[in-house]
Amino acid sequence: MARSWRRAGIVALPFVLAWAAVLAVFTALRDRLPDPVATHMGPGGQADGFTGLGAFLPVATTLLLLPGLIASVVAYCSRMALGGQRMLVATGYGTAAMLGYDLVALLEANAGAGRAAQVAFPLWHLAVSFAVAGAVGGAGWLLAGRDAAPADEADEAAEAAGPRLPLGKGETAVWTRSVGSPVLVVVGAGITLLGVVLTVVMDVTAESALIAVGLISLALSRCRVTVDRRGLSVAPWFAPRPRMRIPLERITKATSREARALGLGGWGYRIQPGRSALVLRSGDALFLRLATGKEFVVTVDDAATAAALLNTLVERDRTATGT
Amino acid sequence: MLFRVDLGSPVPLGDQIAATVRGAIADGTLRPGERLPAARALADSLGVNVHTVLRGYQRLREEDLIDLRRGRGAVVTGEQPTARARLLEGVQNLVEEARALGLSDEEVLSLVRTRLASRYSGAPYSA
Numbered sequence: 393m394a395r396s397w398r399r400a401g402i403v404a405l406p407f408v409l410a411w412a413a414v415l416a417v418f419t420a421l422r423d424r425l426p427d428p429v430a431t432h433m434g435p436g437g438q439a440d441g442f443t444g445l446g447a448f449l450p451v452a453t454t455l456l457l458l459p460g461l462i463a464s465v466v467a468y469c470s471r472m473a474l475g476g477q478r479m480l481v482a483t484g485y486g487t488a489a490m491l492g493y494d495l496v497a498l499l500e501a502n503a504g505a506g507r508a509a510q511v512a513f514p515l516w517h518l519a520v521s522f523a524v525a526g527a528v529g530g531a532g533w534l535l536a537g538r539d540a541a542p543a544d545e546a547d548e549a550a551e552a553a554g555p556r557l558p559l560g561k562g563e564t565a566v567w568t569r570s571v572g573s574p575v576l577v578v579v580g581a582g583i584t585l586l587g588v589v590l591t592v593v594m595d596v597t598a599e600s601a602l603i604a605v606g607l608i609s610l611a612l613s614r615c616r617v618t619v620d621r622r623g624l625s626v627a628p629w630f631a632p633r634p635r636m637r638i639p640l641e642r643i644t645k646a647t648s649r650e651a652r653a654l655g656l657g658g659w660g661y662r663i664q665p666g667r668s669a670l671v672l673r674s675g676d677a678l679f680l681r682l683a684t685g686k687e688f689v690v691t692v693d694d695a696a697t698a699a700a701l702l703n704t705l706v707e708r709d710r711t712a713t714g715t
Numbered sequence: 716m717l718f719r720v721d722l723g724s725p726v727p728l729g730d731q732i733a734a735t736v737r738g739a740i741a742d743g744t745l746r747p748g749e750r751l752p753a754a755r756a757l758a759d760s761l762g763v764n765v766h767t768v769l770r771g772y773q774r775l776r777e778e779d780l781i782d783l784r785r786g787r788g789a790v791v792t793g794e795q796p797t798a799r800a801r802l803l804e805g806v807q808n809l810v811e812e813a814r815a816l817g818l819s820d821e822e823v824l825s826l827v828r829t830r831l832a833s834r835y836s837g838a839p840y841s842a
Contacts, residue, residue, distance in 0.1 A: 562723030566760040568752045569716065616752065620760035629750075694744075697717055 399474055400464035402535060406485045406528060407460025410492025414452050417496050421503040429502045430511035439511040452495050456488065470654040474539040477657060477664060478532075485532025490525035497521070554645045557700035559708070564621065567701045570629055571692045572614040573672035575659045580609030612660065615672065617692045619701050624680065626670060626690060636670070638688060640709040644681045646702035648695035651677040656689060678702075716744050720761055728763055732771030734807075740780055740791060740800035747796055751781065751789040778803055 418425075429448055432441025443451065463484050467474065474481050497517045505511040559565055584606030591603070614629040623639040653659050656669045656677075669689035678695035680688040680702070692698065716739040720731045739745040751757075754772060758765040772789050775781045780796050780803070781789045813823045 557717075559719075560721055560723075563719060563721045564761055565720075566718040566757065567716070568718070568757070568760070570750065616756075618752070618756070618760060621762060622760075627756075694716075701717070 397468065399539065400468040402474060402539075403467045403481055403484055404460045404464035406488035406492075406532065407456050407463070410488045410495075411453060411456040411460075413492050414456065414495045414499070415449070417499050418449060418452075421499055424503040425499070426502060426505070426508040426511075428508055429498075430505075430508040430513075431498065433513045437513050437515050439508060439513070442508055455495075456491055459484070459487065466654065466658065470657070474536040478536040479663075480657075481536035482529040482533035485535075486525040486529030489528035490521045493517075493521040493524045554647055554703040555696065555700040556707075557697065557704045559704055565701055565705075566618065566620045567694075567698050568616060568618040568620075569692055569694055569698070570614060570616045571672050571690075572629075573612075573659060575653070576609050576613035576672065579659070580606050580611075580613055582606070583609060609660070613672070615670070617678070617690055617698070619698050619705070621705060623705075624678075624688075624690075624698075624702065638680065638682070640702075640706050642683050643702060643706050644683055645706075646681075646699035647679045648676065648699040649679065650675060651679075651689065651691060653691070656691075718757065718761065720763070727770075728767045729770030729774065732757075732761075732768055733774040736771070736775055737778075737780065737800045737803055740796050741804055743797060745791050745796075747791050747793045749791045751791070753788055 425445060427445035428442040429445055430439030430441070431443040431448070432439070434440040463480075470477075494517070497520075498513065501511050501513050502508065557565070584603055587602030587606055611628055611630075615626050616629055618625045618627075621640075623637060623641075623643060625635050625637040627633065627635040651674065653671050653674045656662055656667075656671045657664050659671050659673075662669045662671055666685075667687040667689065670691070671689070672691050675691060676693050676695045677689055677691040678698050682688060716736075718732060718735045720728050720735075722728075724731065726734075736745065736751065745751075751772070752760075754768040755765050758768045761768070772781065772783060775789070776783045778799070779792060779794070780800055782792055783789050809827075810823070813826075818826075
């Protein structure tokens with residue numbers, strides 16, 4: 393599927409609109425805003441964190457336009473219909489709406505208070521921002537659905553019989569290979585580092601979530617993929633658990649081909665309609681057609697051997713159980 | 716990499732596992748520094764005893780093809796494992812062919828000694 397500026401525009405739209413709204417409100421209220429402005433609220437809705445007036449706009453711009461830019465670059469490069477990634481689009485819309493609402497409400501609260509220390513931010517604002525996020529996210533979901541995903545181009549290839557790996561009667565075979573993801577290593581290390589720095593510099597506990605996300609990315613950055621008499625399993629490189637397993641009974645057919653990470657929906661564990669994929673890098677990938685009609689993909693070197701062995705084992709399993 | 720064992724073969728399973736790994740190192744599928752699957756996981760996959768797998772790994776360690784370290788698992792060694800594995804496969808073939816011809820161990824060794832002596836004339840073989 394071709395790259396599309398229209399898709400890039402659709403995913404960037406809510407971020408740009410939210411930024412424009414914040415910019416407009418900031419300009420209108422500028423004379424009445426205290427310096428510094430209150431930017432963080434304690435649990436009771438009382439201001440307990442402050443930012444210089446001059447820094448407010450750059451920070452708000454980064455918060456809104458950077459994710460918007462990233463989202464549209466991904467949408468542009470992935471060549472995928474938005475209909476196949478509705479959840480992502482909806483999340484982007486919801487996030488932009490929530491950020492935009494909170495920033496505007498924050499400016500209003502600051503302008504009304506006169507002095508930053510007196511700024512109060514009633515907690516019902518949070519409830520409203522969640523509602524707004526939900527509504528706008530829903531709109532994003534519907535909008536993305538109009539960009540229908542094309543029929544699976546792999547179906548034709550899947551019609552042909554899958555490759556085989558001849559095995560003797562008493563012979564058992566196991567295929568195993570580890571695959572690493574430079575992208576997940578860099579992203580994981582980066583997020584962890586950011587979390588640690590934020591925790592030290594700003595002394596806030598919320599950033600421990602960042603550290604957790606970073607460490608999970610790092611843990612998943614190298615996996616071992618195994619094909620054996622039980623089926624396919626994927627486990628992290630350092631331990632046999634947690635393990636993802638697809639038993640032979642659930643596999644109809646295995647094939648292998650080159651795949652691009654962005655074409656599969658990005659790096660990590662991606663769930664899309666009709667397909668889930670464990671994407672560590674672009675390149676050789678193993679495609680499984682499941683009994684449910686869905687598809688499972690894992691990117692791994694030498695996927696051709698894995699596919700051949702899986703087809704042979706599936707066939708042997710069927711013959712043995714007589715189904 | 717692909718492990719194959721034949722439960723019907725007279726060759727011990729541990730040796731079959733070692734031969735698979737040796738072959739993979741010889742043809743470049745397994746490169747220096749790469750890690751072999753954990754013995755327990757591989758035993759589960761093949762449906763054999765974990766000691767059988769460890770026997771195979773132990774043999775590879777004796778051949779200096781892999782390092783076995785507690786906690787690190789089995790790793791292909793960094794020192795020319797590919798060439799080494801090929802040499803060992805050659806030795807394996809030599810032994811098999813000699814057996815097929817009905818040669819005794821002593822006869823095989825003397826053949827090898829003679830060959831070594833003629834190749835490096837002047838360097839006496841010391842056993």
